[in-house]
Amino acid sequence: MPELPEVETTVRGLARFLEGERILRVQVNRPDMRRRFPPDIVQALTGARVQSLSRRAKYGLLHTDRDRTMIFHLGMSGRWRIDPEEPDKHDHLVLETADHSFALCDPRRFGWVDLVDTSALEAWPAFAAMGPEPLGDALTARHLHLAFAGRKQSVKLMLLDQRIVAGLGNIYVCEALWRAGINPRKAAGRVSLKALNRLVPEIRSVLEQSIRDGGSSLRDYARPDGELGYFATRFDVYGREEEDCHREDGGVIRRFAQGGRSTWYCPRCQR
DNA sequence: CGTGTGCCCTGACAGC
DNA sequence: TGCTGTCAGGGCACAC
Numbered sequence: 001m002p003e004l005p006e007v008e009t010t011v012r013g014l015a016r017f018l019e020g021e022r023i024l025r026v027q028v029n030r031p032d033m034r035r036r037f038p039p040d041i042v043q044a045l046t047g048a049r050v051q052s053l054s055r056r057a058k059y060g061l062l063h064t065d066r067d068r069t070m071i072f073h074l075g076m077s078g079r080w081r082i083d084p085e086e087p088d089k090h091d092h093l094v095l096e097t098a099d100h101s102f103a104l105c106d107p108r109r110f111g112w113v114d115l116v117d118t119s120a121l122e123a124w125p126a127f128a129a130m131g132p133e134p135l136g137d138a139l140t141a142r143h144l145h146l147a148f149a150g151r152k153q154s155v156k157l158m159l160l161d162q163r164i165v166a167g168l169g170n171i172y173v174c175e176a177l178w179r180a181g182i183n184p185r186k187a188a189g190r191v192s193l194k195a196l197n198r199l200v201p202e203i204r205s206v207l208e209q210s211i212r213d214g215g216s217s218l219r220d221y222a223r224p225d226g227e228l229g230y231f232a233t234r235f236d237v238y239g240r241e242e243e244d245c246h247r248e249d250g251g252v253i254r255r256f257a258q259g260g261r262s263t264w265y266c267p268r269c270q271r
Numbered sequence: 272c273g274t275g276t277g278c279c280c281t282g283a284c285a286g287c
Numbered sequence: 288t289g290c291t292g293t294c295a296g297g298g299c300a301c302a303c
Contacts, residue, residue, distance in 0.1 A: 002296085034279065034298080058297075076296035077281075090281090108280045110296065126298085153274070162298085169297070260276070261296085 002074035003169040004058055004134070005210035010080055011060045015053040017082060017100050018062070022049045025096040033092060033109040034075065044068050044115055045095065057130060057166035061121070069118045075110025130166040134203050139165055141196035148188035148196075155191050156184035157259050168203070171238045172210070174264050176203045178237045183270045184263045237264040245269060 002010070026045045031037045038044070048064035055061065062070040072078075081088065081103040091103035093113060104113070116124050131147070132138030147164045148155070158164055159173045168176075177184050179202035182195050191199075236246050241255040241264060251268030 073297080075280090075298090106280095107282070108296080110280065110298085112298095151273085157274095160297090170295090259274095262294090 002058065002076070002078060003171055003210075004055075004167040005172075005207055005213075007058050007060055007074060008055050008211050010074070011053045011055045013082070014060070014062070014080055014102065018050045018095075018097065018102070019052055020050065021097040021099075022047065023064075023095050023097060025094075027094040027096075028092070029094065030092045033078075033106055033112045035112045035114075037093070037113050038115045041070075041093075041113070041115055045070065056127060057133070057162060058169065059126070063118055067118045069116050069121055071114045071116060071124065072104065073111045073113075075106060075108065075112070077108040078104065078106035078111035081105050126162075129163050131162060131164045132166065134165050134167050134207060139200060139203070141193055141200050144191075144196045144200070145193050148191060151188040153188055154184060154258055155182060155186050155188045156263055158188040160259075160261075165203075170261055170263075171235065172203070172206055174238045175206045175236055178264075178266060178270060179206060181269050181271070184258065184265050237266060240264060 023045050024047070026042045028037060028042060044066070045064065045068075048066050048068070051063045051065050053060065053062050058073060060072045060074070062072070064070070081091065083100050084091070084103050084105075088103065088105050090105045090107040090109075092106060092109075093104040095102045104111075114124070121127060132143065144164070148158060151158060156173055156177065159168050159176075160170065174184070176199060180195065180199040182191060182199060237253050240253040243253050245251050245253055245266040245268065247266070247269055249268070250266050253264055253266055255262050255264050257263070
């Protein structure tokens with residue numbers, strides 16, 4: 001399940017093989033994930049040189065020397081397979097350089113691909129309204145306090161709103177709230193500045209730890225099969241329903257639904 | 272404008 | 288063994 005750390009890991013892994021390389025061949029096997037691929041994707045990328053890769057929220061960006069950037073979102077089940085030995089029926093897009101091939105594989109097809117003029121990236125609809133990066137300087141307790149002011153919606157759902165912070169998903173919101181000792185049900189507007197001052201560093205640290213863990217899977221890129229491994233970590237609350245809290249004086253982890261999605265938390269540590 | 276709901280899609284898994 | 292039901296994930300359209 002690609003969240004920000006997995007996208008970051010993916011982008012770093014792709015960069016090692018793609019930066020500075022020319023794309024010699026582009027193959028579209030199935031042109032629709034959640035949205036149709038741009039009709040000119042083959043023409044736009046064939047022969048283009050990859051200048052760099054980067055990430056914005058949970059989107060990966062592949063910048064070419066033609067002032068065009070390919071944006072990809074991995075959805076829920078998307079990943080890039082590097083030098084796959086066998087084709088997979090869910091390889092929707094395949095890029096080839098002189099030495100390597102890269103297959104965008106997404107069984108559930110929740111992801112998507114778009115092409116944008118690099119000079120107009122910030123106007124791309126999903127980016128235009130997006131909040132600050134959780135790992136950047138712009139995410140502060142003050143920013144959250146301002147964004148949350150007067151809001152009755154739960155702090156859990158507000159943190160999933162990409163307009164407030166861009167790049168947090170269900171796993172890391174649950175984990176960060178547990179670390180900061182904040183009840184996910186609490187109305188965002190009623191979370192104290194003091195609590196937000198605890199939360200922001202926890203958001204950063206849980207993401208950074210996961211990127212470090214994911215970093216170990218970067219080694220997988222060097223393997224001949226190029227299989228992309230997602231980091232596996234021990235979560236404190238996510239998916240741990242009915243298990244004991246990792247804190248000494250903690251309770252039993254519970255699960256409930258918010259906005260149609262599961263939230264896990266410790267009723268004793270998060271009040 | 273704020274808030275809530277359902278849908279997109281497939282595979283894994285549980286239970287019969 | 289095969290069937291059915293449920294769930295996971297992020298983003299968006301749409302209704303109130």
